[in-house]
Amino acid sequence: MSGPNVVDCCFLSIPKSGARLIWEVTQYCPFECEYCFTWSSPRREMLEVDIAQAIPRVKRLMDEINVSDVLITGGEPLVVAESLTPFLRYLSSTNISFSLSTNLPNENQFHVVTSFGPRAVNLSIDPPPSSALAKPRSSFKADLRWARKRLKILEDAGLKAKLTAVVSRANYNKVPVLLDSFSQLLAQHANVDKIAFNREYPIGYAADAQPQTQAELKTTHSLICNWAQNVTVPVSLVNWSEFHAPLQKCPAGSHIVSIQQNGDVTPCSLLYNITRSFRAGNLLKDPVDLIVDRLRRFARDLGEYYKKTEENTRACASCSHRLSCGGGCLAVLPIASNHIPRRTCQISPKRLKDHERSLLSSFHKEYHKVYTPEQKRFAVPSQDLDKALEKQIRDYVHKKLVPSDLAHTMEHIDCVVNLAKFISKAEGASQKITIPAAYFHDLAPREAAMHHMHTYKSAALARQFLERTKTFTSDEILHVQYCIITSSYGSHLLGYTPLSLEAKVVRDADWLDAIGARGIARVFAFGQAHGATEIGYPEHDPEGLPISVDMNITGPDGTPIYHFFTKLLRIYGLLETNAAKKLGEERHRLMVDFLRQYKREADLVSPGAQLVLPFNGLQSHPDENGECNNARSDEG
Numbered sequence: 001m002s003g004p005n006v007v008d009c010c011f012l013s014i015p016k017s018g019a020r021l022i023w024e025v026t027q028y029c030p031f032e033c034e035y036c037f038t039w040s041s042p043r044r045e046m047l048e049v050d051i052a053q054a055i056p057r058v059k060r061l062m063d064e065i066n067v068s069d070v071l072i073t074g075g076e077p078l079v080v081a082e083s084l085t086p087f088l089r090y091l092s093s094t095n096i097s098f099s100l101s102t103n104l105p106n107e108n109q110f111h112v113v114t115s116f117g118p119r120a121v122n123l124s125i126d127p128p129p130s131s132a133l134a135k136p137r138s139s140f141k142a143d144l145r146w147a148r149k150r151l152k153i154l155e156d157a158g159l160k161a162k163l164t165a166v167v168s169r170a171n172y173n174k175v176p177v178l179l180d181s182f183s184q185l186l187a188q189h190a191n192v193d194k195i196a197f198n199r200e201y202p203i204g205y206a207a208d209a210q211p212q213t214q215a216e217l218k219t220t221h222s223l224i225c226n227w228a229q230n231v232t233v234p235v236s237l238v239n240w241s242e243f244h245a246p247l248q249k250c251p252a253g254s255h256i257v258s259i260q261q262n263g264d265v266t267p268c269s270l271l272y273n274i275t276r277s278f279r280a281g282n283l284l285k286d287p288v289d290l291i292v293d294r295l296r297r298f299a300r301d302l303g304e305y306y307k308k309t310e311e312n313t314r315a316c317a318s319c320s321h322r323l324s325c326g327g328g329c330l331a332v333l334p335i336a337s338n339h340i341p342r343r344t345c346q347i348s349p350k351r352l353k354d355h356e357r358s359l360l361s362s363f364h365k366e367y368h369k370v371y372t373p374e375q376k377r378f379a380v381p382s383q384d385l386d387k388a389l390e391k392q393i394r395d396y397v398h399k400k401l402v403p404s405d406l407a408h409t410m411e412h413i414d415c416v417v418n419l420a421k422f423i424s425k426a427e428g429a430s431q432k433i434t435i436p437a438a439y440f441h442d443l444a445p446r447e448a449a450m451h452h453m454h455t456y457k458s459a460a461l462a463r464q465f466l467e468r469t470k471t472f473t474s475d476e477i478l479h480v481q482y483c484i485i486t487s488s489y490g491s492h493l494l495g496y497t498p499l500s501l502e503a504k505v506v507r508d509a510d511w512l513d514a515i516g517a518r519g520i521a522r523v524f525a526f527g528q529a530h531g532a533t534e535i536g537y538p539e540h541d542p543e544g545l546p547i548s549v550d551m552n553i554t555g556p557d558g559t560p561i562y563h564f565f566t567k568l569l570r571i572y573g574l575l576e577t578n579a580a581k582k583l584g585e586e587r588h589r590l591m592v593d594f595l596r597q598y599k600r601e602a603d604l605v606s607p608g609a610q611l612v613l614p615f616n617g618l619q620s621h622p623d624e625n626g627e628c629n630n631a632r633s634d635e636g
Contacts, residue, residue: 004228004235006244008329010198010270011071012162012236013099014251018068022258022269023058025051025084026075030105049263049284051083057283058259059090064292065257069119073101075261078109088116099162104150111157120160120193123150125181144181151189160193168200169212172220179227192233197224199239217242241328245319245346249326250306253299259283265291267298270331285539302330319347380479380502383432389471390435396465397439404445405529407522412513413439419509419583424502426579433476433502436466437483438509455491459484483507489514489567498576508580511571516587519568520594527560536561538599542569542592564595 014020026048061067070091072084077100091098101122104110125147147163154161163185165178186192199212212220221243228235241247253267260272263283271278280294281287306327310316319325328345394417403409420438424431444457459481466472466480483506485491486498498504514522524535536559572588575581 003225004197004237006237006240008239008241008248009251009256010196010238011251011256012194012196012238013069013071014255015068018066019255019257020069020071020251021058021062021065021067022071022073022256024073024075024259024261024269025077026080027261028079029074029076029103048261051080052086054259054263054283055087055090057288058087060288061257061259061265061283061291062096064288065295067257068096070096070098071101071122072098073122076102076105078102078104078106078113081109081112085112088113092116104153107153110153114157114159118159120162121154122162122164123147124164124166125178144184147181147185148188151185151191155189155191160191161189162194162196163192164196164198166198166200167220169216172212172216175220175223179223183227183231186231186233194234194236195231196236196238199237214242239329241345243346246321246325247328247345250302250328250330252330253280253295253302257295265295267295268331270329315347321347380430380433380476382428383430385432385435386471389469392469393436393439393465397443400461401443402445406525407529408442408526412522413442415513415518416441416506416509419512419580420505422583423505423508423577423579427501427505427577429501429505432472433479433483434505434509436462436472437480437487437502437506440465440480441484441487441506441510455485455488479503489571492574501577504576505580508575508577508584511575512580512583512587515568515571515584516590519587520591523560523563523568527563532559534559537602538564538595540565542595561595561598564591569595 011020011022062070077084088098097119098116099120099122100113100118101124102110103124104121125143151161163182165182167175182195217240221237221240224235224237237243250268252271256268258266258269258272260266260269263285264272265280265283266272266278267280268278280298281291283291310322310325310327316322316325325345397413398410401410401413417435417438420434421431423429424434440458440462441455442458443461444454462480462484463477466477472480479500479502482500483498483503486503487507487510489511492507498507513519527535538561542564568591569588572581572584575584
């Protein structure tokens with residue numbers, strides 16, 4: 001071989017036509033490997049759909065998105081092998097190929113699956129981590145014996161195996177041992193047909209670890225490449241984009257679709273484990289056609305996002321691969337450098353910053369140097385903002401603002417400013433910080449592919465303007481930017497928590513304008529402007545919210561009513577200041593009462609049924625000519 005294939009997507013088998021469905025059928029796994037983002041995800045929950053109930057909806061989804069291949073994974077999928085039998089029978093009858101990711105804990109369960117002829121089986125074999133960050137594991141010698149036993153089982157069943165290893169800073173020094181062991185396995189088992197070395201996705205234990213340095217990466221990459229020259233099976237390096245060009249096109253939403261254990265459908269499993277906001281809906285709760293529409297919208301918006309990135313990145317504009325480069329894996333963007341999206345490739349070893357983040361690179365470094373919970377919490381004196389300067393700021397924002405809908409006009413900004421003034425006075429916060437942050441917090445427009453990023457662009461615009469006024473120190477400007485970045489609900493979903501009093505005030509002010517009577521009015525205005533085709537139905541108890549319902553930051557939620565449950569009803573419990581909580585209590589109760597009254601009115605007929613009541617006044621009757629006329633109301 002000439003060397004390993006370097007790819008960006010951990011799902012190596014991506015169909016050229018149609019889609020590959022990744023179904024994570026269970027969370028349970030007896031191994032609990034620390035690197036596994038299913039097991040160690042902070043968003044892990046003990047909630048799984050009934051497989052028998054899910055199968056009909058899965059089949060319909062497969063038809064709609066033209067699935068040509070299925071990967072069944074988990075957790076450990078063999079623990080639900082019996083429940084999966086009807087689905088495997090369906091795949092066999094339709095000639096849709098499927099593969100299985102398993103660690104083979106039970107041979108009887110495995111033979112249930114193999115009777116339906118899986119295309120291949122994926123086995124994860126990793127060197128033991130040498131870091132205290134991970135839990136103790138068995139020695140790799142024991143792991144090698146384990147691998148041999150399972151490869152023999154697969155060999156006896158006539159099945160091919162793909163071996164996968166996750167390489168991280170915690171275990172990279174064990175790579176030579178791993179390669180030697182792989183050589184032994186290849187010599188003894190002819191059914192190994194692929195090997196993949198995955199660079200860590202920092203979601204499990206690696207989320208708290210430092211990534212490999214460039215020197216460590218080069219050493220590891222060189223070891224694997226030299227080894228790959230002497231083996232006879234394909235070898236892939238996954239998520240090592242610094243070492244190749246062009247970058248692969250992200251297949252999320254178009255050629256890859258994932259179903260989570262709780263029934264959520266998402267363009268990519270990795271995106272879902274970063275935040276549930278990357279979701280297209282729930283298989284058992286949302287119409288399949290709505291889920292499909294969101295997936296298509298995501299894929300379209302993703303393409304536009306990368307196109308804009310290429311057009312505004314100098315290194316991309318002059319790159320000889322620009323016509324064939326797909327932009328790389330989207331999942332590595334939000335998890336890199338504390339959610340500041342970046343890309344890497346062989347042509348530009350330094351990370352490429354796209355147009356909407358290039359203004360923020362210096363701020364990002366400065367912010368993390370000055371503001372951390374352990375260092376400084378922006379302890380500033382309470383100051384008023386000069387009235388003339390406030391007018392100057394408002395005039396600029398009013399002139400610059402281009403509202404995308406009625407919910408985000410200057411009226412909204414003025415309301416947030418007034419709330420910020422009220423809460424600041426009650427809590428003793430500095431209005432020199434909170435008022436400018438409130439004016440600028442929603443100045444930049446939202447972009448669907450990375451819906452939360454408008455706060456970063458708004459913060460950059462605030463810096464540009466405030467520096468020109470010559471009345472703010474660099475720390476004060478930094479503080480204003482921090483208040484803006486932590487103000488949005490999308491930033492909250494990504495883990496940004498306001499720690500300074502001023503940041504809490506600005507976020508509370510923004511969120512208060514999203515609930516109550518104004519919140520009710522704004523959510524319907526926003527939904528209509530962003531493509532909602534239905535008002536929606538309040539299927540959940542407004543005072544008992546399910547944890548599986550979460551807001552979509554890649555675009556608007558499907559209906560305004562659904563948005564109450566993903567965001568608006570959660571806001572009151574997340575308010576930080578006492579003044580905001582007092583204001584929010586009445587507003588929250590108003591929304592609860594509204595939804596209950598709305599449900600009572602909607603329940604005159606079953607949700608989704610024809611909105612015509614069996615009323616005697618709408619019976620067939622003769623018209624003026626004596627002919628029978630079937631009167632019917634279609635206006636609802």
